[in-house]
Amino acid sequence: xxxxxxxxxxxxxxxxxxxxxxxxxxxxxxxxxxxxxxxxxxxxxxxxxxxxxxxxxxxxxxxxxxxxxxxxxxxxxxxxxxxxxxxxxxxxxxxxxxxxxxxxxxxxxxxxxxxxxxxxxxxxxxxxxxxxxxxxxxxxxxxxxxxxxxxxxxxxxxxxxxxxxxxxxxxxxxxxxxxxxxxxxxxxxxxxxxxxxxxxxxxxxxxxxxxxxxxxxxxxxxxxxxxxxxxxxxxxxxxxxxxxxxxxxxxxxxxxxxxxxxxxxxxxxxxxxxxxxxxxxxxxxxxxxxxxxxxxxxxxxxxxxxxxxxxxxxxxxxxxxxxxxxxxxxxxxxxxxxxxxxxxxxxxxxxxxxxxxxxxxxxxxxxxxxxxxxxxxxxxxxxxxxxxxxxx
Amino acid sequence: xxxxxxxxxxxxxxxxxxxxxxxxxxxxxxxxxxxxxxxxxxxxxxxxxxxxxxxxxxxxxxxxxxxxxxxxxxxxxxxxxxxxxxxxxxxxxxxxxxxxxxxxxxxxxxxxxxxxxxxxxxxxxxxxxxxxxxxxxxxxxxxxxxxxxxxxxxxxxxxxxxxxxxxxxxxxxxxxxxxxxxxxxxxxxxxxxxxxxxxxxxxxxxxxxxxxxxxxxxxxxxxxxxxxxxxxxxxxxxxxxxxxxxxxxxxxxxxxxxxxxxxxxxxxxxxxxxxxxxxxxxxxxxxxxxxxxxxxxxxxxxxxxxxxxxxxxxxxxxxxxxxxxxxxxxxxxxxxxxxxxxxxxxxxxxxxxxxxxxxxxxxxxxxxxxxxxxxxxxxxxxxxxxxxxxxxxxxxxxxxxxxxxxxxxxxxxxxxxxxxxxxxxxxxxxxxxxxxxxxxxxxxxxxxxxxxxxxxxxxxxxxxxxxxxxxxxxxxxxxxxxxxxxxxxxxxxxxxxxxxxxxxxxxxxxxxx
Numbered sequence: 001x002x003x004x005x006x007x008x009x010x011x012x013x014x015x016x017x018x019x020x021x022x023x024x025x026x027x028x029x030x031x032x033x034x035x036x037x038x039x040x041x042x043x044x045x046x047x048x049x050x051x052x053x054x055x056x057x058x059x060x061x062x063x064x065x066x067x068x069x070x071x072x073x074x075x076x077x078x079x080x081x082x083x084x085x086x087x088x089x090x091x092x093x094x095x096x097x098x099x100x101x102x103x104x105x106x107x108x109x110x111x112x113x114x115x116x117x118x119x120x121x122x123x124x125x126x127x128x129x130x131x132x133x134x135x136x137x138x139x140x141x142x143x144x145x146x147x148x149x150x151x152x153x154x155x156x157x158x159x160x161x162x163x164x165x166x167x168x169x170x171x172x173x174x175x176x177x178x179x180x181x182x183x184x185x186x187x188x189x190x191x192x193x194x195x196x197x198x199x200x201x202x203x204x205x206x207x208x209x210x211x212x213x214x215x216x217x218x219x220x221x222x223x224x225x226x227x228x229x230x231x232x233x234x235x236x237x238x239x240x241x242x243x244x245x246x247x248x249x250x251x252x253x254x255x256x257x258x259x260x261x262x263x264x265x266x267x268x269x270x271x272x273x274x275x276x277x278x279x280x281x282x283x284x285x286x287x288x289x290x291x292x293x294x295x296x297x298x299x300x301x302x303x304x305x306x307x308x309x310x311x312x313x314x315x316x317x318x319x320x321x322x323x324x325x326x327x328x329x330x331x332x333x334x335x336x337x338x339x340x341x342x343x344x345x346x347x348x349x350x351x352x353x354x355x356x357x358x359x360x361x362x363x364x365x366x367x368x369x370x371x372x373x374x375x376x377x378x379x380x381x382x383x384x385x386x387x388x389x390x391x392x
Numbered sequence: 393x394x395x396x397x398x399x400x401x402x403x404x405x406x407x408x409x410x411x412x413x414x415x416x417x418x419x420x421x422x423x424x425x426x427x428x429x430x431x432x433x434x435x436x437x438x439x440x441x442x443x444x445x446x447x448x449x450x451x452x453x454x455x456x457x458x459x460x461x462x463x464x465x466x467x468x469x470x471x472x473x474x475x476x477x478x479x480x481x482x483x484x485x486x487x488x489x490x491x492x493x494x495x496x497x498x499x500x501x502x503x504x505x506x507x508x509x510x511x512x513x514x515x516x517x518x519x520x521x522x523x524x525x526x527x528x529x530x531x532x533x534x535x536x537x538x539x540x541x542x543x544x545x546x547x548x549x550x551x552x553x554x555x556x557x558x559x560x561x562x563x564x565x566x567x568x569x570x571x572x573x574x575x576x577x578x579x580x581x582x583x584x585x586x587x588x589x590x591x592x593x594x595x596x597x598x599x600x601x602x603x604x605x606x607x608x609x610x611x612x613x614x615x616x617x618x619x620x621x622x623x624x625x626x627x628x629x630x631x632x633x634x635x636x637x638x639x640x641x642x643x644x645x646x647x648x649x650x651x652x653x654x655x656x657x658x659x660x661x662x663x664x665x666x667x668x669x670x671x672x673x674x675x676x677x678x679x680x681x682x683x684x685x686x687x688x689x690x691x692x693x694x695x696x697x698x699x700x701x702x703x704x705x706x707x708x709x710x711x712x713x714x715x716x717x718x719x720x721x722x723x724x725x726x727x728x729x730x731x732x733x734x735x736x737x738x739x740x741x742x743x744x745x746x747x748x749x750x751x752x753x754x755x756x757x758x759x760x761x762x763x764x765x766x767x768x769x770x771x772x773x774x775x776x777x778x779x780x781x782x783x784x785x786x787x788x789x790x791x792x793x794x795x796x797x798x799x800x801x802x803x804x805x806x807x808x809x810x811x812x813x814x815x816x817x818x819x820x821x822x823x824x825x826x827x828x829x830x831x832x833x834x835x836x837x838x839x840x841x842x843x844x845x846x847x848x849x850x851x852x853x854x855x856x857x858x859x860x861x862x863x864x865x866x867x868x869x870x871x872x873x874x875x876x877x878x879x880x881x882x883x884x885x886x887x888x889x890x891x892x893x894x895x896x897x898x899x900x901x902x903x904x905x
Contacts, residue, residue: 198775256774258767265760268749275707275738275746276761276814277729335751 019380020329020341024348031355038355041233044226049160049305051350052239053078053298055343057321058328059250060294062342065325066254067287068267068334069118069125073110073132074321077295078314079140081107082303086149089156090308096156103303104296110136111292112285119284133318141311150308158238160304165235173231180236181227184244185220192216239301246297250339263287267334323370324349327377348373396457397422397588398557403442403454405435412438413612415454420557425579425589427603427620429596429630431833435612436592440559444478445471475556479546481565481831485534492517492530495549520548524578538693540571547578558582559590564598565831568691568859569894576602594833596627608633635835643866644838646845650869651682653720654853655736655822660714662695662702662877672698672709674877680822680853685844687864688857689893690874696857697741699874700824704738705731718821732761735821739811741830741857743804747811750800754792755781757799757810762817784813788843805836812843822853829863841867861890873897 031038057074064071084106085099110132117128151157167176192212199206206212230236254260262283265273274280298317303309328345330337349370356366398420405413413435420426430436441447443456445465456463458474465471468478485494492514501516503509517530524544534542543563550558560579564572576598579589593599599606600620608615608630615633618625631642656679664670673695680686690696701708703716705728716725718734725731731738740746748757758781759766766777781795788809792802799810808828815823825844829837844854844867858864864871871888873881873896881896 201775252771256771258763258770258772261756261760261763261772264752264756265749268752269745271746272749273760275704275728275740277705277732278760279727279729331751335749 020344024344027351035358038358041229044229045233047350047354048240049237052243053302054320055243055346056294056298057317058324058342058346059246059339060291061321062325062330062337062339063263064287064291065330066267066337067263071129071291072318073129073136074295075314075317076133076136077110078299078302078317080136081296081299082313083140083144083309085303086309087143089152090149096154099156100300103300107292107296111289115285115288118288119281144311146311148308148310152307156304157307160239160301162238163235174235177231177236178227181223185223189216247343254339264335323374327374395422399457401455403452405438405442405452411612416614418607420588423586423588424604425583425602427599427606428592429606429634430609431634431835434609436609440478444468444476472553475554477550477553477555478559481562483542483546485542487535488533490531490533491528491545494534495552520551523551524548540567557588561592564595596630600627610634610636631834644842644845648869650684653679653681655680656717657703658715662698662709663711665710672877676879678872680855682851682853683848685848685854685868687868687871688874689864689871689897691897694874695877696874697826700738700826704736732818737815737818737820738824739815741827743807743811748799748807753796753798754810755795758784758813758817761814788813805832808832823847824855826857861893
């Protein structure tokens with residue numbers, strides 16, 4: 001197999017993924033042309049911070065969707081977990097970490113609750129999480145006694161608003177940030193190289209060496225440029241570190257773990273999965289426990305970023321997270337999707353919101369555009385699938 | 393030959409990268425029953441889709457001549473308007489709607505104001521049901537009827553559209569012998585009323601029995617049209633045309649080296665999952681030895697699949713009682729993972745619904761049941777997985793562009809090989825194969841039999857459930873017959889004939905009723 005043919009095969013196989021990356025690059029290019037400040041260091045930092053909690057939710061949501069379910073309750077759960085932390089930290093005067101742990105525990109319990117109904121009682125997730133959406137929202141009001149609480153201040157506030165800067169000194173830019181990213185890039189290159197060697201050892205097809213090197217160099221250049229921008233601004237946002245850890249961990253879980261395989265198997269064909277020895281109930285249960293956990297993480301990040309908790313926090317977050325997954329190539333019927341896809345899908349929405357805000361586009365028009373993008377992304381996906389199925 | 397009602401001339405249909413049909417011609421005489429035979433993927437269904445307008449005029453080359461005039465169908469509605477109705481292999485009935493609603497779906501009987509006239513619809517439906525020999529109330533929901541009756545309702549639906557040419561794609565594939573017989577009889581009755589039938593079938597004995605002429609298609613080309621009244625128009629001749637080679641041996645030879653008992657169930661009783669008190673499998677006991685192929689013969693509804701699935705991790709039924717033994721030791725098979733761990737594998741009769749993740753690739757389907765061997769501490773070794781998949785692709789001759797190809801795009805025979813790979817990789821001691829050759833072509837069947845032989849040669853035990861008695865007679869060492877949930881006989885292959893098996897398969901009737 002020649003290198004070029006191989007590239008094409010890879011590209012067409014990953015069309016769902018690469019199509020969306022191309023769209024993302026095009027949107028970024030468009031906005032940077034329309035507005036010079038779009039790619040400024042300050043704004044890039046802003047995009048990451050503004051949308052981080054949706055991205056965290058999207059990671060959990062894409063696993064839910066691959067498993068053939070849906071979760072409508074995550075917005076309410078963000079509010080509930082954030083408010084529990086707020087009550088403990090702001091009202092109760094507890095240290096910041098007590099708030100964080102309490103929020104995570106509440107998220108896990110909520111996940112256990114929903115997972116129980118979906119997996120062991122067999123109620124469709126749509127119904128269970130619709131109920132959860134009302135339930136958790138109501139509990140939020142009860143916990144907060146229907147009033148907002150603020151400010152957190154201190155370390156809790158820093159979770160979402162703090163930066164790692166100046167740890168290694170700076171000369172107009174943050175050395176630490178650059179080093180972290182450089183480590184990341186080298187790590188990426190090493191992993192790619194090792195996987196290439198392993199593939200060769202198992203006699204699998206790989207792309208030709210020049211393509212391989214070009215790919216690594218391109219990725220490295222883009223990432224280091226991004227790091228440079230951050231280093232020139234306020235440094236490395238804490239949230240970005242958290243996000244990077246979550247993305248790497250969950251990419252591995254979905255692609256490489258037995259649990260991840262089982263999620264894909266259940267979403268692809270429930271009966272076949274069952275008859276292949278997959279413990280369907282157990283897997284479904286943990287899908288929702290995990291979603292509850294990540295909703296709590298998002299709840300902490302969101303409340304920290306808002307520096308407080310409001311009864312109406314997190315409204316419509318579930319829809320943004322779901323949209324991110326579908327824009328990122330997840331299938332409505334389950335069995336298809338990727339964490340990286342959901343992240344890119346979320347970033348597309350983030351970049352569009354931010355870009356339109358910079359241009360002073362009206363909120364109403366922004367909604368219209370977002371709606372159309374979601375529709376067109378899925379339409380593109382359906383069109384692709386049809387083409388693939390008639391191509392034989 | 394009488395006047396041709398239909399001529400398809402030099403039909404060529406190409407998909408991107410593949411020529412599905414190349415100058416295929418078909419001439420059907422008015423009032424005849426015409427069979428089309430060919431291996432899976434030969435182009436039979438594509439040809440029928442061209443005829444019925446699923447592929448509209450302009451998307452293919454060639455000409456369709458109906459009643460002596462050239463026609464151009466833009467859609468399935470155009471062809472139905474001219475009396476051409478196709479009944480697909482997968483029945484297109486809506487389970488929750490009534491018989492009458494299904495018959496007139498899209499063709500509703502309207503009264504004043506354009507509202508549906510249910511009285512008229514139901515009475516006309518009753519008339520149509522009588523014509524196809526079905527005694528059912530038109531208001532019965534489809535889901536309450538068996539596959540055989542559903543097939544007849546499809547025909548009633550066709551009759552409601554004033555059908556002149558009826559196309560049936562594998563009409564008897566899912567039917568038992570009685571229902572098949574009834575259906576073939578019905579086709580003859582329709583023939584007397586002047587309805588022409590085109591029947592696509594893999595069941596060559598049926599073709600031999602019913603068809604006046606048979607057209608053979610291979611690799612997208614017409615091979616020949618045989619007049620079935622000629623001498624020498626035998627199944628062997630059709631097979632020769634279909635595969636392009638002489639398949640004098642439809643079943644591969646094997647040495648019969650039978651060892652110790654591997655697996656046994658005793659007093660196995662299974663209750664229906666929803667209807668309380670109904671016993672689906674009644675006190676069944678059976679055993680299988682190393683190197684042995686044991687057949688289970690039974691009519692549809694005898695409890696064959698129910699027996700197998702209940703053994704395999706209680707995947708069917710409730711209140712399952714009885715004991716399973718592996719190598720003489722009692723084992724529990726209460727869950728699928730447990731059954732797999734004890735060395736039992738079950739390849740389902742319905743691979744699309746129960747066997748495969750059709751949107752996933754070959755590799756991940758093969759590893760689906762054996763991930764335990766590919767993983768340590770919950771992490772899958774992706775490279776080893778690829779290697780395993782490649783090994784089975786080569787070993788079982790799975791024709792796929794790559795192990796990363798999506799399984800849904802493979803032909804039935806290759807999908808079945810993926811299912812077998814999945815189970816062979818779990819390294820079972822006993823392999824239960826439920827209808828392993830259903831809906832796959834002659835060439836692939838032979839390959840499946842070869843795989844079974846290799847399994848038993850390696851000392852495994854194989855249980856084959858099949859509706860096709862010749863198949864069981866061809867590959868088994870011993871055959872159990874199952875009737876109405878009971879094991880009614882155990883026949884060594886030397887004594888087994890189609891007649892005595894069929895007798896045992898129907899014998900318990902009086903006892904139960």
